[in-house]
Amino acid sequence: RFAATMKSLARRADLKEYVERTPAVYALLQRAAAKYVAGDRRAEALEAGIRLGEKDYAVSIEYIGENTADAAACEDAVREMGEIVRDLAERGMSGRVSFDLSHIGLMVDAELAYKGLVALAEQAEQAGIELFISMEEAAKTEEILAVYRRAAARYSNIGITLQAQLHRTVQDLNRLRSDATGRVRLVKGAYQEPSGLSIPRSEELNERYLGLVEDAIEQGHRISIATHDEGIVDEVIRRGWARLPGVEFEMLYGIRPDLCSRLKQAAYPVRVYLTYGREWYLYLCHRIAEYPPNIYQAIVDIASE
Numbered sequence: 001r002f003a004a005t006m007k008s009l010a011r012r013a014d015l016k017e018y019v020e021r022t023p024a025v026y027a028l029l030q031r032a033a034a035k036y037v038a039g040d041r042r043a044e045a046l047e048a049g050i051r052l053g054e055k056d057y058a059v060s061i062e063y064i065g066e067n068t069a070d071a072a073a074c075e076d077a078v079r080e081m082g083e084i085v086r087d088l089a090e091r092g093m094s095g096r097v098s099f100d101l102s103h104i105g106l107m108v109d110a111e112l113a114y115k116g117l118v119a120l121a122e123q124a125e126q127a128g129i130e131l132f133i134s135m136e137e138a139a140k141t142e143e144i145l146a147v148y149r150r151a152a153a154r155y156s157n158i159g160i161t162l163q164a165q166l167h168r169t170v171q172d173l174n175r176l177r178s179d180a181t182g183r184v185r186l187v188k189g190a191y192q193e194p195s196g197l198s199i200p201r202s203e204e205l206n207e208r209y210l211g212l213v214e215d216a217i218e219q220g221h222r223i224s225i226a227t228h229d230e231g232i233v234d235e236v237i238r239r240g241w242a243r244l245p246g247v248e249f250e251m252l253y254g255i256r257p258d259l260c261s262r263l264k265q266a267a268y269p270v271r272v273y274l275t276y277g278r279e280w281y282l283y284l285c286h287r288i289a290e291y292p293p294n295i296y297q298a299i300v301d302i303a304s305e
């Protein structure tokens with residue numbers, strides 16, 4: 001229930017407007033968000049990416065946004081993402097550009113999202129950069145996979161995120177085998193879904209997660225193990241999968257940097273998922289929703305000068 005409340009707070013336009021027009025509140029919340037978000041501007045994300053690169057981490061970069069209902073704003077988002085592609089390529093960074101399809105048109109119509117995705121894929125392919133599609137609520141899964149499959153038939157530089165918590169993911173992964181060769185990012189899933197569609201955090205979910213990693217490897221997918229769950233990470237290492245080509249760990253910026261560092265020191269490939277943009281409020285609410293103790297950290301960060 002707490003998670004659902006945080007997610008609904010993230011989506012309340014009136015609260016967002018209040019935060020934006022109240023400088024003191026804006027500044028306080030922004031201080032709490034700074035732990036997870038590289039900054040408001042693309043340049044800040046790139047700087048963070050360069051610093052991480054110096055420590056031998058790869059990065060994914062997301063311009064924060066979702067559920068954009070205005071076509072012109074979707075096109076602006078595609079342009080901004082194109083700038084990330086250009087900046088990464090100019091700096092010779094092995095970055096990946098990650099986004100929600102609902103940020104580039106899915107809420108307007110799937111064709112707009114597809115057009116934006118193809119425009120980005122074309123540019124990214126020439127620049128040698130990989131794109132990555134995030135997975136959103138279960139109500140959008142079918143449409144997201146359909147847009148992905150269409151684009152993946154033309155471009156091999158697009159990856160897709162799958163959520164272990166959804167029952168359908170076992171079949172979805174299987175279906176990708178035949179028609180998409182892009183990398184798969186496996187997450188547990190950040191959304192509260194009806195129990196008929198998903199399983200909650202549990203040993204059963206962890207076992208399913210590991211089963212999906214095994215299936216993905218057997219099917220020849222490159223895979224990102226995108227979790228902060230140390231038990232899963234250690235099991236992936238114990239089973240020898242972490243040394244296989246195409247397998248990497250990926251974690252969100254600001255969460256478990258100690259675990260990232262331990263993996264890096266043991267010479268496993270680690271990617272850090274960086275976000276930036278003025279929608280950091282949304283992102284902060286998501287991180288608190290998925291791990292409620294973060295609210296205490298947020299209060300500490302707000303209180304500290």
Ligand code: FAD
Nearest residue numbers: 134135161187188189190226227228229250251252273291
């Ligand atoms: P959990 O069981 O939730 O957590 C395991 C442990 O990790 C916790 O006990 C805690 O120690 C630590 N931890 C987890 N979350 C936090 C946090 N917020 N703050 C501090 N500590 C934490 N979800 C989607 O639904 N769609 C996506 O497209 C998507 N993309 C993602 C991309 C990446 C690279 C990553 C790492 C996650 C992504 N997620 C996405 C979020 C994901 O689904 C989970 O909600 C999130 O990773 C937390 O789950 P967990 O696997 O870390 O395991």
